[in-house]
Amino acid sequence: MAEQLAHQTNGRAQIILLGRNQTAADRIIASFPQTSTGTPSNEESKYSFIKVDATSMAQIREVTSKLSKELDKIKFIVVSPGSSRMEVETRRVKALIGQWHDLGLVKGFTIGRAYNQMVTYKDSAFEELAARYPKVSFNHVFPGMVTKPMITGFTGSLFILPFLGPFSVTPQQCAQVLWWRMWTHQISRYGEEFPHNRHVTPEVKKAVWEHAIKMTGGEPTSTTS
Ligand SMILES: NC(=O)c1ccc[n+]([C@@H]2O[C@H](COP(=O)([O-])OP(=O)(O)OC[C@H]3O[C@@H](n4cnc5c(N)ncnc54)[C@H](OP(=O)(O)O)[C@@H]3O)[C@@H](O)[C@H]2O)c1
Known part of the structure; x- marks a missing residue:
């Protein structure tokens, strides 16, 4: 990012x-x-x-x-x-992650339960943060499968990776999509973002901006890109 x-x-x-x-x-x-x-x-x-x-x-x-x-x-x-290496994270995760009736998983800790709880724990925390700070925009992202060490770092991953291609994205692709989402100004009536208009090149933006400023009588200033 x-x-x-x-x-x-x-x-x-x-x-x-x-x-x-x-x-x-x-x-x-x-x-x-x-x-x-x-x-x-x-x-x-x-x-x-x-x-x-x-x-x-x-x-x-x-x-x-x-x-x-x-x-x-x-x-x-x-x-x-983040880390998926739960075997070394056990004590830490135990302190951080809880079920709603066993916060901290003090009574019934397992790595599987801690991992599952982590998702709900993060989702709840983000909803609560968004409700408490309405002027701040929160994006809690599920990026799909990103080819980071979590996916590429295990034994035998070299053999499996070629098959994951269609179902995964690279860190660079993931970051591009997420920034696109942050910068986006164009959404459909369903709230989905439109793809970038390929005709809007830096040259077109500059020309349109200068024309608009000229027509409205102001001083032209440079565009952002
Ligand atoms: N990759 C996926 O497919 C995927 C999918 C869904 C969700 N996620 C979530 O996205 C997050 C990032 O995943 P990732 O695949 O990018 O993991 P990653 O490649 O292991 O990267 C995690 C980064 O966090 C840093 N880090 C780990 N523990 C830290 C700590 N205690 N303090 C400061 N920095 C720390 C690591 O740096 P150092 O170890 O060098 O300090 C590393 O740069 C995780 O929460 C993961 O669950 C990932």
């Missing part, structure tokens, strides 16, 4: 990666496009990494408090830490 945002904005973005892995973050940031010298400071590339473990509420409180003091506003928060 960060890579797509950096590329879709030609680097005119402030992106803060949060995670445990400094080396991976450095590699990802090094691949981002950079704005050229002379770009206004409010549009120039600003990329950084903050080390934080998402299972530590103390670290999360520390980093969110720091960011809310430093930043005027945050337009998008993308939250996707």
